[in-house]
Each structure stands twice: as C-alpha cells, then as structure tokens.
Amino acid sequence: MREPTRYRVIVCRGPECGERRGSAALYAELERQIELNGLAGRVELDWQSCFGRCQSGPNIMVREASEHDAGPARFTVLLPTNTGEAVLYNAVRIEELGRILRDHVVGGRPIRAMMGRKPPGFD
Numbered sequence: 569m570r571e572p573t574r575y576r577v578i579v580c581r582g583p584e585c586g587e588r589r590g591s592a593a594l595y596a597e598l599e600r601q602i603e604l605n606g607l608a609g610r611v612e613l614d615w616q617s618c619f620g621r622c623q624s625g626p627n628i629m630v631r632e633a634s635e636h637d638a639g640p641a642r643f644t645v646l647l648p649t650n651t652g653e654a655v656l657y658n659a660v661r662i663e664e665l666g667r668i669l670r671d672h673v674v675g676g677r678p679i680r681a682m683m684g685r686k687p688p689g690f691d
C-alpha cells in the first residue's frame with residue numbers, strides 16, 4: 569500500500585504577514601490542529617520570512633514534502649507558483665486552517681477559492 573503524501577505547510581511570518589496580519593496565531597493554531605488531529609506524521613510545519621506576496625498576506629504555502637527538505641524552510645528559496653506542487657494560499661483566516669488540513673493535506677485537493685485573494689482593503 570502506498571504511503572500517504574507528506575506535506576510541508578509553511579507560514580509566512582515576514583513583516584506584513586506576521587507583524588501586521590498576525591500569522592504567528594495561524595502558525596500556533598496549525599500546530600494545535602495538527603496535534604489534535606494526529607497529523608504530525610503527515611505534515612511538516614515551518615515558517616518562512618517572506619514569499620514576496622506581501623500585499624496578499626497572511627500567506628501559507630502547502631507543497632509536497634521532499635527528501636531534500638532537510639533544515640528549516642526559511643533558508644530555502646520557494647517560488648509561489650500554484651502549480652499543483654506548491655500552492656500559496658492568500659489572506660488566510662484562522663477559521664480556514666481546518667479546511668486546508670482536511671481538504672489539501674488529508675484529501676490531496678488544493679482549494680482554488682483560497683488562492684489569489686487579497687485581504688480586506690487591498691482589493
């Protein structure tokens with residue numbers, strides 16, 4: 569039987585996403601939900617200093633984990649391409665984190681409605 573896909577969930581904690589839009593709370597809630605739902609074996613949670621999409625923050629990237637992922641993601645250059653391999657969710661709200669884990673990480677279905685969004689006031 570095939571092993572379930574492991575995902576890397578990377579929260580941006582740069583100045584816009586983190587300091588202005590509170591992504592530290594998203595990270596903490598993801599940690600809590602991953603533990604609560606027994607997903608620690610399926611998810612590698614990490615943070616990155618900026619995805620270069622600051623006006624769309626807070627941003628969370630979800631992509632398949634790789635054997636080349638040794639070390640923290642913040643030292644890796646990541647391109648937010650929404651290619652199916654790496655999806656960047658924008659303007660993420662705390663109440664949407666369960667859906668990211670349920671639909672994308674467990675179900676393998678990226679959530680189109682959460683891509684390409686801007687936070688209120690940036691439309």
Ligand code: FES
Pocket residue numbers: 580581582583584585586617618619620621622623625626627
């Ligand atoms: S601060 Fe989050 S994308 Fe730049």
